[in-house]
Amino acid sequence: MKPLAEIAAVLCGIQDPKTMDQFLRELFTGGELATLELRWRLLKDLFDGTPQRKIAETHRISLCKITRGSKVLKKRGSVVRKILEAARGDHHEHEPHDEPVPPP
Structure with a gap:
């Protein structure tokens, strides 16, 4: 079994x-956990429709990391x-967007 597959199984x-x-x-150092936590926060922010520039400003990271x-x-x-949809209780496929859609 490959190492990543073994870790996934564990x-x-x-x-x-x-x-x-x-x-x-x-398993992880404090720095590695901080990186993992930041990645998760930015994924949740993107999923919720927060503009990329706002995420970059809030978390003090470059737009490249958010891309x-x-x-x-x-x-x-x-x-x-799919995991974020399930956590939020969405019953339809959520399509995130990079910038807020202006009202009609």
């Missing part, structure tokens, strides 16, 4: 959030988007 086997938290803290997250959410069959 993660799938952890059912308890406290155990998962401890596992992640043991990857935007591409992930726009990709057909995005697992990240």
Whole structure:
């Protein structure tokens, strides 16, 4: 089994959030966890329709870093988007946008 597949299998086997938290803290450094948390926050912000420039300003990161997250959410069959939809209780496919749509 390839290392990434093995890690994925281990993660799938952890059912308890406290155990998962401890596992992640043991596996990653503080800096790595901060990077992971930032990536998750920006994905959630993008999913919620926050403009990329606002995300860049809020989190003090370049637009280039946000572009990857935007591409992930726009990709057909995005697992990240499906997870965010499920967390929010969406029953239809959510199509995020980069800038707010002005009212008619």
